[in-house]
Amino acid sequence: MTTSNSLVYLIALPLLGAIILILAGRRADKWGHILGTLMSASSFVVGLYQLSQMLGRSNQARPVTQKLFEWISVGTFKVDAALLLDQLSICFVLLITGVGTLIHIYSISYMSHDHDRRRFFAYLNLFIAAMLLLVLGNSYLNLYVGWEGVGLASYLLIGFWNQKPAYATASKKAFVMNRIGDMGLSFAIMIAFASVGTVSFEGIKEHVHHTSTGALTAIGIMLLVAATGKSAQFPLQAWLGDAMAGPTPVSALIHAATMVTAGVYLITRSSFIFDAAPTAQLLVVIVGAITLLFGALIGTAKDDIKKALAASTMSQIGYMILGAGLGPVGYAFAIMHLLTHGFFKAGMFLGAGSVMHGMNDEVNMRKYGALRKFMPITFATFGLGYLAILGVPPFAGFYSKDMIIETAFNSGGTKGIILGSVTLLGAGITAFYMTRVMILTFTGKSRWDEEVHPHESPLLMWLPMAVLAIGSVSSGFLLSRGDALVNWLAPLFEEHGEHSELLKPIVVSGLALMMVAIGVAIAFLKYSRQEVASVAPEDVSVFTKIARQDLMQDRFNEAVFMRPGQHLTQVLVKTDEAVIDGAVRGVGQMAMGSGALLRGVQSGFVRSYAALILVGAVLLIAAIWVVTN
Amino acid sequence: MDAANYLYLSVLLFTIGAVGVVVRRNAIVVFMCIELMLNAANLAFVTFSRINGDLNGQVVAFFTMVVAACEVVVGLAIIVTIYRSRRSASVDDASLLKR
Amino acid sequence: MIELALAVGQTQTPEAVMFWILAPLTVAAAFGMLLVKKAVHSAILMASVMINLAIFYIAQDALFLGIVQIVVYTGAVMMLFLFILMLVGVDSSDSLTETITGLRPIAITAAVGFGGLMVSLLSRATLGRSAVGLQVANENGNVKGIAQLLFSTYVWPFEVVSALLITAALGAMVLAHHQRLQTRPTQRELSTERFRGISLANAAGLPAPGVFARHNAVDVPALLPDGSPAANSVNATLEARGDMLNSGAFELGKIDTSAGEEK
């Protein structure tokens, strides 16, 4: 395998930026944002350089590695700090650094009024570094470092405005739920080491063929748990909505384009395990299917523009997970959807940020309306992203999402029909709620408060939006032209046999477009034809109420885990004090008690002492009597 | 006559003395009971001396008497001192030891 | 019991007669010590026990000890006891009710156990052995025999005991010594105090006890002209000790009503 000495710069540059910005403190306030952006951009340049190098090599020689140093080595447990850049990683590297740089640029302006902007850039750089480590690590343990690293960055960024208690709680919730996922990853690593004896991708891949399906299934399921945590999939999805507490660029970068897709990366990266563990693969599909509907349903009821987009993200990642769960045929499409989604969702989030920027940080869509006139560029870029997510040809989503729907239908038998229907239904619902977002935000009558004066965002903000909009328009076409991405990634995955086609691609596209049209039509009927209340109506159906509460996910978590956990904690604290420490104190008190009891004998009365002496003498003589008897 | 009878008498007197020490409250009576116990012991010594045909027992009894005399002198002085400060000769009143 | 009967049967010599008369008397006197209320009576009973013991000593060929017992013990030590009794108050009588709960049953049970065990042990130890007797040891006389032992074998303990005796004497002196906090007032000062004091009522001295009262005993307070008892006519010691009779009982005209005592 080719080795390279420059891989480390991908990570080192943004990491250096983060360290400088954190250590320099207030001194860096003036130039911190520029340094941060430069570091991210230079990492992007390194990524482009690596891509150009990679393009120049033959298909098999494309992956490059770099061993940095021996990290942990105890007995047979040997893990090097080493990086691996292959066709899969490079997609992510470019997405992370590219979109990341755009969002850095956007943030310069978006965060210009925040006097902690330097700190924000430090965190962003830290995130970029961690995310790159995640996708570049050559073993699960290296990946794990990045995995938790992005969790940390996400925690710091969600809680960037942690002076608001709700935001601080949201960041904590995200971290803890991510940790549950991380636990799955550590289980996977432990099982891998115990059963295979190594934790590197290469090593496990070599041993897959003589490892039992049971072990592989266990590893696969645990990896899936990890993926659900990081990618906000069912059942660990609850944190994503609250994570919108972070500044909007963060939502765009971390909670739409990159970090939340790490689960998809993990599953694709572990394709060799899932391909050999059908049960785990089936679970992946099920999780994906559930989440894509789950997220879509939540999206229909949200009035908070960011939370609606977050629900959409959850749903779209559901598509990706489902795609990745379909096996070799689906990996490339999952990645493709991941990339296109990275463009259009990041674009839409930035658009949402732009709207908020002009609307005094108002996030309630019911207080928007008619913004098209005031923010034409935002409307245009957001609209392009909207068309992309709907899957309207020739926008990006059309290529990637239809491929997943098609693959789902073609996965065979009842499973195929169910999955296909679910994905189709999801597409329809997506069309409905995204149209709702569009209508509520940009069209109709204005519903905002008097003191709000909407205005278009400055150049530094709309430029990244425009770039992402271009991506939303063109990326799907570019990636799928001549199966470019599929062929690019093919060497990494197992060959897949031809599947029987249940439906012709054109039929699938037709069905999908029909569903989209239905969704759009319903939304139009519901929101465009009649007045929208600026306050959310209360007399809604029970389903809407449930959807507004994120399908009861928080209630469920609170009732099943949090409250019993709190009770358990309280009981244990009391038990510790009363029973365990009580036993210890009891021993002490027993000594003191017996002392107090015996102290009664020491009455101070000479006569009672004398009586005791007498009793003692009697006992002594009795002893003599017994002994001499 | 069997000399052991004196020993039984000695035991009896000793026991009575012991009970007196415990039961009586007047310090002087308590003291006298102690004397009674000492005397009972002396009687035993004298009897042993006779049984063994040896004067050692009598010498020990003699020493006991001397020690008893010393003890009486000091003890009574203590009683007087206590009486002077506490206006009482009851041993129960001198129970400050517990505090 | 059989052994006791045997012992009774064996006791036929004059010594036995003496023993069986005096021993019960001794035990009775000892018991009496426990039971009588007044310490003086106890002392007298104690003295009788001691004299009896002296007789037993002499009967057992311990002439010297018998004499010492009478002279030193009964004569000196017991007199010392009586002196102290006088000092403390000869009339004071003990209450025999027990104040410490459970003490008396414990003491009696223990004593009975003690006595029983000792008797049982003694009977085991001496059964079947007859006394050697002191005829040989007392060949040159009891006093000489003891003296020989004392000044040869026991000379060192003897010296130590003498030191002890001196120490005890010194100790008693130290204990009994009462340090004066002020100089003793002179006659003149006392007289001045009487006349220059708060009142002239006591100028002629305190009233004598018993004056105008129905009894003229030392513990009955005098009556004042108005018929109320004069508390200061009785020695304060008697009052402190609780030996003073309730003067209210002797108050004129108020014999049946109880009047609080004036201080």
Place this chain on the structure above:
Amino acid sequence: MNSLTLLMLLPIFGSVAVAATPKAKETLTKQVALATTLIVAAATIAMAVSFQRDNVDLQFVEKYSWIPTFGINFAVGIDGLALVLILMSTILAPIVVLAGWNESHGGRWSVKVFYILILVLETMMIGVFAATDVFLFYVIFEAMLIPVYFLIGGYGSGQRSAAAVKFLIYSLFGGLLMLASIIALYVMSGDQGGHTFDLQALSQLQMSSTTQNFLFLGFFIAFAIKAPLWPLHTWLPDAAESATPGTSVLLLGVLDKVGTFGMIRYCLTLFPDASKTFTPMILILAVISIVYGAFLAIGQRDLKRLIAFTSISHFGFITMGIFAMTSQGHSGATLYMFNHGFSTAALFLVGGWMISRRGSSTIADFGGLQRVTPVMAWSFFLAGMSSLALPGMSSFVSEFLVLVGTFTRYPVHAVIATFGIVLAALYILIPVQKALHGPTTAGNENLSDLNLREKIAIAPVIAIIIAIGFYPAPLLKVINPASAHVIAQLGFTDPAPTNGDK
């Protein structure tokens, strides 16, 4: 510097120097103490450099006859395990002195006494890890209690006397059991070729399994109290709550390590068979400690108690690693001892500064510190991240090694213990949220950030935490041969990959 005896004497000389400083010049006293600890740290590092890493025998061995009548020697020597722990202790000492510059004020006794106690304690900390004579070990093991007792009882806060007494009695109880076992060993050594207290000789003793089990328990209970293992842990929160932060660092960071160190050095070496017999039970206790300590930490309202309970959880990991009987578990446990010293030190020192500034140790009294005192908040946050074993922090390496090492032989235990990492996130993030985040609560607006002295004190701790997190190889290379040696002596080999055939 190649003499352990000399190393042990250095702090004693320092304490004499401290005693000689004039009473009025407190700063001079502190400077002398700091200089001494720095010299000791430098000497230890020099020693570590000349340590032969691949040699599994004891090194720097010294032996002087002490009480010849009983065959007691002043015998010292170190292997990789002891070296790592001595290194940790002597590096922590100057940090504690510097960080707790003002801790000695407001005590029962003078400033001088405080530093004399610290320096004497440092001598014993070196000695207890270096001793190779069981009797010498026992003497130091018990004698260490004395300075700590006075440090808690004389300079602590709150119920300091009660806490000090509780600590002392708990420890003495354990020590007593150990003494009984030691005497039994001594007696048995007499029957088998001459009375001795030499560890090497004692480990060759033949004894019945019943005897071995009882003697093992004598040692183990003493160490389990020290290392606080559930359910013998209740002295620790009280002691940590009352002690000054610096004392707590030495108490949890170093003294408690004597427990886990003793488990390896004495329990495993002297009683290999009994160790195997009791392994299942001890592992269960360890797992309970991990989860229980974490839950209790979550439920604490007092910052110091919280940190104490996190330590109980961490000690559960260490114990689990020791008794997993795999090289990963063992090396991980040893590395964990080192790392825990620093991560707890960071937590306690920063927590201590927060508490002394605010005048309260109740977590709820803080709030919004990140806005007011960013450096202090960052330090606390990083310390917390180290405590929850975030990858990149040193604790992660050791915790993961322990988990992996345990998993290969005892998967169920490892799985339950892994739940501890979720709880760890909770017990760190809850105080972080309450103390650092949220609006600045009343009374906190004017707290001052760390001053230069405090920054200098905390910087090396955090630097070590992060450095070892990314590059633990220097330590692992010292630890691995020693761990492998112990495992091999016990007759264990690491389980081979199963290929899933379970």
